Amino acid sequence: MSGRNTKRLIRVAACALLSVTACAAASAEPDLAAGKALHDTECLVCHPSSHYSRAERRVDSLQRLEKQVDTCQQDVGADWDAQQSGAVVRYLNRSFYHF
Ligand code: HEC
Numbered sequence: 054m055s056g057r058n059t060k061r062l063i064r065v066a067a068c069a070l071l072s073v074t075a076c077a078a079a080s081a082e083p084d085l086a087a088g089k090a091l092h093d094t095e096c097l098v099c100h101p102s103s104h105y106s107r108a109e110r111r112v113d114s115l116q117r118l119e120k121q122v123d124t125c126q127q128d129v130g131a132d133w134d135a136q137q138s139g140a141v142v143r144y145l146n147r148s149f150y151h152f
Pocket residue numbers: 092095096097098099100104105109110111112118121122125126127128129131141145
């Protein structure tokens with residue numbers, strides 16, 4: 054098996070383990086992949102991703118999502134710039150909130 058095929062196989066296997074929506078979205082647009090990478094590095098300390106899809110979730114608009122991401126990234130000291138926060142907002146919206 055060539056190296057390229059092995060890589061592809063690993064990628065497909067990794068995708069199968071992840072949520073299908075998040076994975077499809079993340080590989081389709083680089084911005085979303087960057088958002089997911091930033092999110093998974095900084096944001097899983099306090100709450101899992103399932104927090105965004107639970108029935109009693111509190112964020113109910115794109116504006117609130119932007120605000121919450123900003124608050125949380127400041128709390129954790131991630132020090133993201135607008136572009137990084139924007140990528141995470143787009144990742145969360147595309148994968149969980151769908152506003
Ligand atoms: C220091 C702990 C902590 C970290 C780290 C953290 N959060 Fe939060 N997050 C919270 C708390 C507390 C809430 C509010 C919990 C609740 O509403 O029940 C919350 C809620 C949220 C919500 C709203 C969920 C809803 O109800 O719809 C989003 C979105 C969110 N966080 C995004 C992020 C992102 C993005 C990061 C990474 C920058 C992050 N969080 C990191 C503590 C944290």
